[in-house]
Amino acid sequence: MNAQHLIDFSLHLxxxxxxxxxxxxxxxGHGPILEQDIALSNIALDLIGQARYLYQYAARLMNADGxxxxxxxxxxxxxxxxxxxxxxxxLVEQANGDWGKTILRQFFFSAYQYYFYQELESSRxxxxxxxxxxxxxxxxxHLRWSSEWVIRLGDGTEESHARMERSLDDLxxxxxxxxxxxxYEQALLPVDIAVNLTTIRPLWExxxxxxxxxxxxxxxxxxxxxxxxxxxxTEQLGYLLAEMQFLQRAYPACEW
Amino acid sequence: MExxxxxxxxxxxxxxxxxxxxxxxxxxxAADATMAIENARDVYTRRMEGISIWVVESKYIHAxxxxxxxxFYDPANDKxxxxxxxxxxxxxxxHM
Numbered sequence: 001m002n003a004q005h006l007i008d009f010s011l012h013l014x015x016x017x018x019x020x021x022x023x024x025x026x027x028x029g030h031g032p033i034l035e036q037d038i039a040l041s042n043i044a045l046d047l048i049g050q051a052r053y054l055y056q057y058a059a060r061l062m063n064a065d066g067x068x069x070x071x072x073x074x075x076x077x078x079x080x081x082x083x084x085x086x087x088x089x090x091l092v093e094q095a096n097g098d099w100g101k102t103i104l105r106q107f108f109f110s111a112y113q114y115y116f117y118q119e120l121e122s123s124r125x126x127x128x129x130x131x132x133x134x135x136x137x138x139x140x141x142h143l144r145w146s147s148e149w150v151i152r153l154g155d156g157t158e159e160s161h162a163r164m165e166r167s168l169d170d171l172x173x174x175x176x177x178x179x180x181x182x183x184y185e186q187a188l189l190p191v192d193i194a195v196n197l198t199t200i201r202p203l204w205e206x207x208x209x210x211x212x213x214x215x216x217x218x219x220x221x222x223x224x225x226x227x228x229x230x231x232x233x234t235e236q237l238g239y240l241l242a243e244m245q246f247l248q249r250a251y252p253a254c255e256w
Numbered sequence: 257m258e259x260x261x262x263x264x265x266x267x268x269x270x271x272x273x274x275x276x277x278x279x280x281x282x283x284x285x286a287a288d289a290t291m292a293i294e295n296a297r298d299v300y301t302r303r304m305e306g307i308s309i310w311v312v313e314s315k316y317i318h319a320x321x322x323x324x325x326x327x328f329y330d331p332a333n334d335k336x337x338x339x340x341x342x343x344x345x346x347x348x349x350x351h352m
């Protein structure tokens with residue numbers, strides 16, 4: 001393990017939450033009903049809040065590592081890196097689609113985060129352990145909220161069921177990557193900093209199986225996509241970054 | 257034309273950390289009680305307003321009629337003896 005592994009791992013966690021937070025924030029003002037608009041915006045804020053802690057930590061590590069002429073700031077990590085620098089998993093960058101697809105994406109990721117953070121709480125890295133502990137309360141609610149919606153829509157009307165089936169077809173192929181350790185995760189595993197993904201995989205699978213079966217949905221057999229954790233993304237991320245980063249790139253260091 | 261959002265209306269009551277009673281804070285739409293409580297959490301407790309939530313479907317709230325206010329409330333006007341202000345309190349009793 002070296003310092004770069006820990007930086008990469010922190011960035012991976014930060015990018016996951018920033019990208020999904022940004023995706024969810026795209027719903028703000030467009031939610032199907034005011035109450036749910038607020039619910040999803042709250043989740044977006046939770047995720048972006050988690051991203052901030054993680055970027056701040058990554059920035060501290062990068063500055064301590066030296067070699068940077070300029071001091072690294074959290075905003076630079078969010079707004080001035082290109083898509084190949086982002087280490088988020090492919091699932092979170094997928095376009096919102098309809099409400100059902102957004103819900104299902106949230107459910108898959110929240111279930112993952114729920115078990116992931118429980119393990120990360122006992123990481124040997126005290127900073128990451130503390131962030132995990134704080135975030136777990138938020139994630140528990142995200143999981144509860146998204147689970148109920150998956151059941152409601154899957155086991156709802158013919159129309160909502162059909163849409164959820166379609167979302168499942170669109171998203172399932174991006175769930176495998178969640179449990180494929182990237183090189184930095186493998187390097188951090190023997191020193192008890194990263195999370196052992198083979199431990200949480202069966203927990204995630206059981207939870208997902210339970211909820212999907214209540215929702216009368218069946219996951220398709222699909223070839224799993226991968227690459228996001230190592231910076232190889234779907235085209236979706238480019239569009240997202242173009243919008244999210246526009247202001248900082250057009251007006252560098254602009255504050256408001 | 258069919259209404260786009262026909263979820264029923266719910267009244268929300270929140271108990272704050274210091275408060276003993278649940279206070280009415282507003283209303284919202286939800287498909288059922290579970291969703292109503294979650295919506296209340298998301299809409300009305302974002303700034304740490306409460307630690308307990310009650311919801312009740314608005315249609316179950318029965319209200320007095322404002323037109324009957326005179327006969328309902330005015331008769332209490334001239335009955336000051338109903339207030340406990342006519343007792344002599346012992347000096348040892350403070351803060352009454």
